[in-house]
Amino acid sequence: MSTTEPARKPRGRQFFANPGPTNIPDSVLLATAHQTVDFNDPNFIAVYEACVAGLKRVLKTQQEIFLYTGSGHAAWEASLVNLLSPGDRILILESGYFSLSWAAMAQDLGLAVQSVAADWRRGVDLAALREALAADKGHGIKAVCVVHNETATGMMIPLPEVRAALDATGHPALFLADTISSLGSLDFRMDEWGIDACVGGSQKGLMLPTGMSFTGVSAKGMAAHAASTLPKHYFNWTNMLKRPHRSFVGTIPVSLFYGLQESLRLIEQEEGLENVFARHTRLAKAVRAAVQHWSGNNGPQLFCLNPARYSDSVTAILMPEGYDADALRAVALQKFNLSLGGGLGPLGGKVFRIGHLGDLNEPMILGTLATVELAMKTAGVPHTPGGVQAAIEALA
Numbered sequence: 013m014s015t016t017e018p019a020r021k022p023r024g025r026q027f028f029a030n031p032g033p034t035n036i037p038d039s040v041l042l043a044t045a046h047q048t049v050d051f052n053d054p055n056f057i058a059v060y061e062a063c064v065a066g067l068k069r070v071l072k073t074q075q076e077i078f079l080y081t082g083s084g085h086a087a088w089e090a091s092l093v094n095l096l097s098p099g100d101r102i103l104i105l106e107s108g109y110f111s112l113s114w115a116a117m118a119q120d121l122g123l124a125v126q127s128v129a130a131d132w133r134r135g136v137d138l139a140a141l142r143e144a145l146a147a148d149k150g151h152g153i154k155a156v157c158v159v160h161n162e163t164a165t166g167m168m169i170p171l172p173e174v175r176a177a178l179d180a181t182g183h184p185a186l187f188l189a190d191t192i193s194s195l196g197s198l199d200f201r202m203d204e205w206g207i208d209a210c211v212g213g214s215q216k217g218l219m220l221p222t223g224m225s226f227t228g229v230s231a232k233g234m235a236a237h238a239a240s241t242l243p244k245h246y247f248n249w250t251n252m253l254k255r256p257h258r259s260f261v262g263t264i265p266v267s268l269f270y271g272l273q274e275s276l277r278l279i280e281q282e283e284g285l286e287n288v289f290a291r292h293t294r295l296a297k298a299v300r301a302a303v304q305h306w307s308g309n310n311g312p313q314l315f316c317l318n319p320a321r322y323s324d325s326v327t328a329i330l331m332p333e334g335y336d337a338d339a340l341r342a343v344a345l346q347k348f349n350l351s352l353g354g355g356l357g358p359l360g361g362k363v364f365r366i367g368h369l370g371d372l373n374e375p376m377i378l379g380t381l382a383t384v385e386l387a388m389k390t391a392g393v394p395h396t397p398g399g400v401q402a403a404i405e406a407l408a
């Protein structure tokens with residue numbers, strides 16, 4: 013066999029602790045292995061409609077939903093081009109790499125981007141959001157964009173407080189939320205929280221392969237869409253509403269729907285959405301307990317310094333000064349076949365991430381933590397040994 017892949021431990025399973033894409037449950041993987049069917053076949057349409065209804069339940073919305081063949085970036089773009097017009101001003105709450113990427117996309121699309129700056133380790137001050145909204149007397153800000161769960165830093169922004177800031181200032185801006193790494197892992201309620209457009213993807217909490225994303229849209233969002241003039245075709249919601257599936261301009265990725273049908277069954281029937289959230293909370297606490305234990309003796313520490321905003325779907329871990337996160341990740345991968353997330357943007361080499369969303373249980377988390385500790389010892393990274401015991405105490 014000719015391969016350029018580095019040699020890895022050949023036996024056992026790879027432990028995959030990335031915050032997205034995530035592990036795919038075996039039953040979902042099998043469900044996606046479906047022979048081609050015509051997407052207008054009534055049997056498929058029944059599956060499709062059940063999936064759309066299920067997605068709406070998980071989003072906690074009874075409003076419109078539009079789906080695209082494309083990763084989360086596609087739904088980001090769809091949310092902007094369908095709601096806004098050239099030169100419109102939007103306000104983005106800075107949270108980390110993903111908020112910056114959404115802002116860069118908006119800029120490239122011809123929008124004027126204003127941001128509420130934030131300390132990435134403590135999170136945005138929502139008083140600053142209220143001030144920015146109150147200062148905008150002429151209501152030039154057309155949309156407020158928030159990444160619910162900043163996957164790069166392991167921090168969650170409380171969306172009800174963002175809604176409260178809009179309400180308190182009587183500001184009419186649309187409320188856009190990215191739920192790509194929170195949906196199906198953390199509590200998310202589109203309608204109750206007054207979100208006008210939310211953006212989700214297939215390969216994180218929904219435990220599917222990458223390749224499909226979607227946007228939920230409120231009635232207020234649909235009214236804004238009718239007035240929006242940014243160029244769009246593949247993503248155009250008006251075009252979609254004319255199609256039999258009310259989504260997808262072009263071929264529908266049918267195999268992902270067979271997978272989605274099974275993942276919704278796992279989430280809603282086999283486990284229950286509230287139990288899914290509780291499991292994420294439990295496993296996240298164990299991960300944080302281990303990291304907090306390691307942090308003694310100049311060990312790595314939690315990147316997020318705001319306990320009220322800890323993310324229960326991903327933990328970012330800051331390396332001690334002078335130690336490279338990517339070198340540690342390389343040891344974990346090449347010696348022990350553990351795949352960890354890397355630092356994104358300016359956090360490259362400084363941070364590594366343990367994803368704990370999707371199809372995970374206690375043994376997978378404990379195995380991951382034990383192997384991180386083994387990799388730190390192997391790579392000579394300072395830490396206080398015994399993080400796994402701290403995780404066990406948190407779980408027991």
Ligand SMILES: *Cc1c(COP(=O)(O)O)cnc(C)c1O
Pocket residue numbers: 032083084085086110159161162163190191192193213
């Ligand atoms: C993964 C992610 C994205 C990007 O989605 P892709 O599917 O990689 O295009 C956007 N926002 C957040 C919060 C994410 O975690």
